[in-house]
Amino acid sequence: MSEAVFQVGQVVAFARRLCDGHIPKGGFTVLRVMPLEGGLRTYRVRGKDGQERAFEESQLRREGAASDGGKKIEVWPT
Numbered sequence: 001m002s003e004a005v006f007q008v009g010q011v012v013a014f015a016r017r018l019c020d021g022h023i024p025k026g027g028f029t030v031l032r033v034m035p036l037e038g039g040l041r042t043y044r045v046r047g048k049d050g051q052e053r054a055f056e057e058s059q060l061r062r063e064g065a066a067s068d069g070g071k072k073i074e075v076w077p078t
Contacts, residue, residue, distance in 0.1 A: 004057075005041075005060075006033070007033070008031065008032065009029065010030045011027040012027065012029075012043075013028070013061045014055060014059060015058075015060065024049050027047075028045035029045060030043050030045055031043075031045060031046055042055065043060065
């Protein structure tokens with residue numbers, strides 16, 4: 001059995017796709033790590049809007065991984 005990537009209380013980011021416009025931006029706090037079901041791990045999370053949602057592990061990233069915040073980006077001269 002594989003271990004969970006994210007832990008209860010951790011703030012994660014949702015990896016948004018074009019069709020996910022109805023899901024608000026911002027961090028989500030992990031509330032529960034659900035048991036593996038069909039080889040997939042799901043998490044119950046709560047966003048800043050107070051709504052609880054279920055996301056698959058593949059849909060989540062560590063909070064800092066969702067943006068380039070704090071990272072120096074090298075720009076090549078044109």
